[in-house]
Amino acid sequence: MQTKMGAGPLLDARGQLAERGWATAEVRRYDRAQIAAGKLRIKEWDYYCILADAFGIALTVADNGYLGFLGVSWMDLAAGTAINDGAVIPWPMGRMRLPESADAGDIEQRRGGMLLRFRHEPGGRRLTVEAPNFGGGQGLAGELWLAQPPMDRMVIATPFSGAPRAFYYNQKINCLAAEGEIRVGNTLHRFSPDRAFGVLDWGRGVWTYDNVWYWGSASGMAGERRIGFNIGYGFGDTAAASENMVFVDGTAHKLDRIAFHMPAGGPDAGPWRFTSNDGRFEMTMDPIVNRHHSTNLGLFRTVQDQVFGRFSGRIILDDGSALDIAGLTGFAEEVRNRW
Helix, strand or coil: CCCECCCEECECCCCCECCCEEECCCCEECCHHHCCCCHHHEEEEEEEEEECCCEEEEEEEEECCCEEEEEEEEEECCCCEEEEEEEEEECCCCCCCCCCCCCCCCEEEEECCEEEEEEEECCEEEEEEEECCHHHHCCEEEEEEEECCCCCCEEEEEEECCEEEEEEEEEEEEEEEEEEEEEECCEEEEECCCCCEEEEEEEEEECCCEEEEEEEEEEEEECCEEEEEEEEECCCCCCCCCCCEEEECCEEEECCCEEEECCCCCCCCCCEEEEECCCCEEEEEEEEEEEEEEEEECCEEEEEEEEEEEEEEEEECCCCCEEEEEEEEEEEEEEEEEC
């Protein structure tokens, strides 16, 4: 059963989810002060990924309790390469002051020469990045404007079985038309709003120590229609709602369960397949590049395979009509964390 949430506080007086389920707007109010768990268990992040046909960028600001992180990744989809750069902030435990809403509050973080700035402005968001040490010193810098007209988004409040004070409150905002320039070394890359689109992954919650998730996302154009989708599963108790949703011209179409079928030879060894329990989402993704990252610090370990590629297939919308997808740029990932 899929439960659509109403408005109100995210947590009750005990620090537990007041309601679990999904929505298409930020109906539940996140308040860090209401969390009943210890600061080391709180995980908060803003992650943007903006993709054009031939290149893309990912920007991360995360406060994971005992470890903060600033991340910049550049994907050259024409060459099939990905470069990661990052800066670590030890023991932030809320000092990064990430906003309690996806719709208000700016972020500006500096560390080790790296600057990430995410600002709200009327009609959208402005992202600024400076990473002088990127790519062994070639450097990366620029600014992107993400237009955000009124439109639906994916919102989900997920509990964790056996951990009543653990939860994940997540918003995914797809189809953010991107405009601006990013300079990598001596090469200037221009993002055009008719061909480049971004997604925001806004996450706040209290996580259990050992978990895995699968996430896929794409945004772009299918003919004259602006489309996007968010798919995923793996962590928490999703009995009340899945995070699977398709967006067409700003309107959400809720899906039920979707399974990821990864190639047997490894994340980038061949096409990924995606199937749904009701036949409404049947898709393949042809890989281009795997943005792989792993860290093993004993108690803290993460293994991430974020594979960028082109999606093709068919989606059945809420009214029963079919939407055919061909060569839509996006990504799918498997992430395993002990944190």
